[in-house]
Each structure stands twice: as C-alpha cells, then as structure tokens.
Amino acid sequence: MNFIKQLIFRRKIDRDVDDEIREHIAEKAAELVAQGMSPADALLAARREFGNVGLTAERAAKCGAGPLEELLAGPPLCPASTPPRARLRGRQPSPPSRLGIGANTAVFSVVNAVVLRPLPFPDSGRLVSVQARVTQEGAPRNRRTSPTRMFFEFRKPTPRSSTWSPITTPAWPSAASAKPSTCLRRSSPGTCSTPSACRRLAGRGFRPEEEAPASGCDSRLPALGGKVQRGPVDCRPDHLPSIASRTPWWAWRRAALHSRGNPEVQLWTTLAIDAASGHQGLP
C-alpha cells in the first residue's frame, strides 16, 4: 500500500517538476523576447541556457521521491546534501536481501575456487601429475617416489623422436630404512627395451638385470599420475599429452588444492609443458 502511495506521489512530483521547468523556460524566453529577440530564438536560447531539461526533471523528481521509490528508480541522481553515510543507510538492502546476497556470495566463492578460477600456474590446462607406483611383489603398497626427482629427469632435453617413460625398480630394497628407487629412461617410440638414461636415485642404483623389462612396456611401468591416472601406460611418444587431455578437470583441481603450498606443484607445471610439447624438455 505504501508502495502504491509512493508511486502516486512520484507521479505528482513528476508533474509539478515538469510544469515548473516549462514555466521557467517560458519566463526566460519572455524576458529575452522583451530584450528584442525573436520568440523562436528566445525559446531556443532559454532551453540552451537551462541545459538538459529531461535529466534535470528526472533528478529533481528523484530528489523529491521517497526512499522505496528512490531505491527502485535505479542509480542515485539526486545531489547529496546529507552526509554520504546517511544516504547509504537509506539504500541498504533489507535483511532477507542481505541473506540472499550472502548465500550467493558463499556459493560463488566455492564454485569460483573449484571450477572457474584457473590453477595458479601458467598453462594450467596442460598440467600433468606424474607419480611412480611400486608394483613389485613384496614391496609396500602405495609407496611413491618423489615427483620432484622425477621432474628433474623429465625436464632434461630429449630428442624429438623419443619419449620419457618412468619405471620403478623391480626389486625392493631389503633394508627397512631404504627408500624406493626410481629410474627414468629415455626410449625410442614404440620400444621400451633399452633404458639409456637410468640414473642413481634415492641412494640406490640399478642392476643391469633390473633395468631390463620383463615383457613389453606395461608390465614394468608404474602408474602415471598417482591417484589421478591409474593403470598401465605405454611408450608411445604422445602418451603424456594424451594423459593430460584425458584427465578430468576436477582431478587436477583436487590435486592442486591438496598440494597448496607444496613447491612440487610448481615443478609439475613445467613438466606439463614438457609433456604436451612432445617431451622435448625445456630449452
């Protein structure tokens, strides 16, 4: 009811302001005519001197309107005479609106953090996580080698026609304190038979027989990507990029959230670029 009353009141203000401005311009024009100007020129000059009639009328009407109508009428056009804080107080949303705005903000914050905001790395769409899983019988399950160490192997420049394939040691060290070892080997496309770049990692070397694959690639290769990408991998040159493109976005997001503050994720980024560019390594 109050709203209808205010609308009616606004119409009265509109009428009053329009009439008043019209009379103002007419009076000015009459004065100019009295000074010798033609009526048409006088009216034109009076209008020009007044300025934007429509805007002035609109501003004046808004200044005379009630708070509800002011709120519905859009951006404030009425020049401030009262302190800005007092004007703001009149425009604050009602408690239910505040609740709605708060809920929307909370939901958007979550969606933005999980879905919309890109990962904090360059080329985050090409991010690849590489982890080694020990598959040797008798070895502790779910033991993984350090992605950082693997990274340094991956980033070494390699020929365009070859690829990197991570492999685990076939034998688990007997000493309880020893760490699992990983070797990264450089292989030609389609073959995994001759590791050419096995290096000593985690304080343990590889015996020649350990480096030889049992049968084909899949039996010796660890899972790539840990939780994200499970299962056997092959040695095709385009293997890593295809993993990167197949991995669902939420998996990378989850990995990034869990890895927040971990310097290794910075390394993964570079690794992703390496992988997607054909495993050529960084210059």
Added chain:
Amino acid sequence: VPKENRKDLFPGALEMMVLRTLQRAPLHGYALAQQIKRSSKDLLQIEEGSLYPALQRMLKDGWLKAHWDVSPTGRRIRVYQVTAAGAKHLDREVSSFERMLEGIRFVLDPEEA
C-alpha cells in the same frame, strides 16, 4: 558561463543561499535564481540543473514548503517559502560556515588573524 570558468560550490552552499533568499521573501524557481544572481552582484550564477533538484530535496527534508500560484504577469508559478525547520537548519549551517571561513582566514593570513 564557459565550462572552464565554472566552479563548484562547497556542499551545502546552494541550500544555504536558497534558504536565506527565501527567508527574505517567498519566490518561485526562476525568480529565486535571478535573485541569487543579483544578490551576489552577478558573481554567482545558479545552474537550473542543480537548483530544481535541490529545491525538491529541501521540500522532502521539510525545510521548504511550496504552493502553486499565479504571477502578476498571469504565469502559473510554484512559490517556495522557508519552514521553521528550514530556518533552524539555516542558522546551524551559517554558524558552521562562519567557523569554517574563520579557520580558512587563519590559515591564509595568520598575522592578521
């Protein structure tokens, strides 16, 4: 008035001048603008674009009241006059303005002050 010669008044200056002018005699919008111009010896020219919104706001705040009338020339005019609340507000504003002016004078000419 050329745009480069236009200077904004401080906040509340227009209200103060309108209230003081209307306190002397009730006037309609056009006459009010002319009267302020004359009183300031043509130094101040009130823009109509800011006068009418200010008048509406002062009506809403209860500092002014208005009624429609007919001028001696037969023109329909809306005449404004100051209310008691408007007069009180004017006293407060003038007192505050004088203090501000005094402060500015102290800064500009400390020796004379």
